[in-house]
Amino acid sequence: MPAQYATTRRDVLHAIGMMGGASVLYQAMTTMGHAAETQFKGPPNLSGARPGASVVVLGAGLAGMLAAYELGKAGYKVEILEYNRRPGGRNWSIYGGDTVTELGGATQQVGFAKGNYLNPGPWRIPFHHRTILHYCKAFGVALEPFIQLNQQALVHHSKAFGGRPQRYRELAADWDGNVAELLGKAIDNRGLGSVMTVEDADKLKVALREWGFLDKDMRYTRGDKASKRRGFDRPAGGGVDGAPIPSTPLAFKDVIDSKIWGVIAQHMDEERQMTMFQPVGGMGMIGQAFGRQVADKVRFGAKVTKIDQSGGGVTVTYTDVANGAVQTAKADYCVCTIPLGILSQIDLDVSTGLKAAIAAVPYSNSVKIGLEMRNRFWEDDDEEIYGGISFTDRPISMISYPSGGLHSAGPAVILGAYTFGPASYKFAGMTPEARIADALEQGSVFHPGKYKENFTAGASWAWSRSPFTLGCCAQWNEDTRKEHYQTLVKVDDRIVLAGEHASYIGCWMEGALLSSLDAITRLHARALEA
């Protein structure tokens, strides 16, 4: 795919423009009081349900459990039907000792050490996802920092540096430094004369020298200045050899070929800016904590087959997965969080417009692979990587080092693959054993001689084969948003849908929760009008 690798000047300028432009725009907007980062206005504080009014909630993921919790507080009699035998839905951790089975029957007995885990679904929480953070605090879920950006982590591109990974720090420093030097030259050549005054251009030159770690002659070159950011060949020490020895920047052409800007931009995305969080002990702690709040309301192992809302109430027919018995649940109203790909197969008594909306939204795929290593060799003296992500253009796309338990002894789990799109289909089609072998092979590019050698146990999850979702996340596009979104979120007589699929924060827990709060607030208003 030549277009992927032939970098043009335009690509470079586009990337610069994107970075500078986005931050300038953001500053301007926050000054004006725009660009708020959340729609969360606190818990809904619903109250005054009509005596005896009831709601059946379909799905004990975060959206369903939040609906049940808040509607219960408002005075509704609530029952949750859940297909799985655990609460949490996609919020889930797979621990050592667990047994998991995908569609198709592939079963994995997870050999991680006790307490070690893979988060097959969500794994990090942005600081501005105020809803999930609010309920974590309310429900007693302990959080710790999730290390998204680690400058000591590695970046690998098969077409740059002979396929040898480089430190993020050096690539990012050399990217900024070279861009600063080039812009300085452009100013000297009066290249910016049409867009800024000489006075402003002089100010910009000063800024470029500081921002790019340029020397006094506006050059990005081997020396103490550049090394202060990218690191020294011999770091400063004590005694006789205390003096540091500067390092030499990488050739800019190679830096461009490494596509480092794509990695830099990932960390710039508002959803991945520091600070990020993770629950102590695995993301599934959130699902478990929600589950405790609604423990008296959930019926597990219930496979919904029909939802009817004729005759002044909602009747849900379901099969008890354990014994095949067909049963019904009746309520005045229904909050349905069943993923759309499954819901589209259920006999559903709603408007034709809502049916069409449900049928119009397919699901993406993702595969995650956890690789447990005998020890944290990546934290040792010669690596010094504490958390963060190393990126590659290989199909695994990245490996992520654990953010929890830093600097401890004993086995730890690396996220050995996080794939969407084509790579996820390929991995999903493999046996669990083949996925792990492939992920070990691909990831060993970062830590040759250690990665495969220290491997102890692996686990993976292919969302396309997930029995309770049939996919990873709702995959909207501009056409379906326009045609179906408002219909999908509207209360349909006695039924309202909720979940990440009914939000514009798709694939994030925050979207599921904000959708749920909005849905139950409107459903409650509808119930009081009735």
Place this chain on the structure above:
Amino acid sequence: MKRIAPLSFAGISFAGLAVAGLGLATAAAAQPRPGEVASTEVLTGAQIYENVCQACHMANAKGAVGAGRIASLARNPDLAYPEYPIAVVTGGKGAMPWFRGHLTDQQIADVISYVRVNFGNRYPARVTVAQVAANGIPKPNEGEH
């Protein structure tokens, strides 16, 4: 052997995904397996099946059942006329996403042709690019991502 076009999935990743796919463009480049001597075109369809379709429909094409169902493609009479599988693969159906624009029309024709003569199906007439062009559902506007 005909060069097998990589499944480049043009836009790198599907709309709305949470991750910019640094590595995704190269992800599913189908590697021709040495030693296989079936006709090139059937091989192409087989590799597309293995790299994409079997993620859900399984290696035996029998699909599966959980809270919902993944359709079985084995002994499936819906494959008798190419129009139906062409519509499903290009436009998606239920949980299945659209593949128009992510697979080429040639790849779509090849993989449907492959499924139509395997897994207990006996519909030997090859599906052509012209049929995909005529009956395929256009790729939606995926937006900027």
